[in-house]
Amino acid sequence: MTSKAPEEEFSIHWIRDITEEVLKRNAAVYLISTGKSPSGSIHIGIMREIIIADVIKRELLRKGNDARTMFVVDDYDPVRSFPASVSLNLEDWVGIPYSDVVDEFGCCDSF
Structure with a gap:
């Protein structure tokens, strides 16, 4: 039995395909x-989603490119639910952007 090289143990061909598409943009920073x-x-x-973004960034870096990831919390998204720990009445806030929901603890400008 022959041992495989580490890169052959786990195929990430689809990540490489995506990376090649991204590189066609020829950006200074990805x-x-x-x-x-x-x-x-x-x-x-x-x-x-987070892992895929990180793997793409790492592949871009491996190829010698400047790449960064940005994690976004979309607080303009309309309220559909609250975590169980929140005591706000859901019916009062459904459809309102999270950025417009009051902070129930009074320490911040919004939820």
């Missing part, structure tokens, strides 16, 4: 943006 809406709970699915 910014990979990912994010989360404050609605609902944080779950394992959001980690997939």
Whole structure:
């Protein structure tokens, strides 16, 4: 049995395909943006998006490019739910952007 090189152990051909498409833009700095809406709970699915963005950035860096990631929390997203720990009445805020929801603790400008 022959041992495989580390890069052959796990194929990331699709990441390389995406990276090649991105490199066609010929930018000085590549910014990979990912994010989360404050609605609902944080779950394992959001980690997939964050990991993919990070892997693309790492591949760009490996190829000698300047690359950065930016994590965005979209607080203009309309309220659809609150975490269980929030005591605000959901019906009062449904459809209102999170940035316009009051801070129930009174320490900040908004939720």
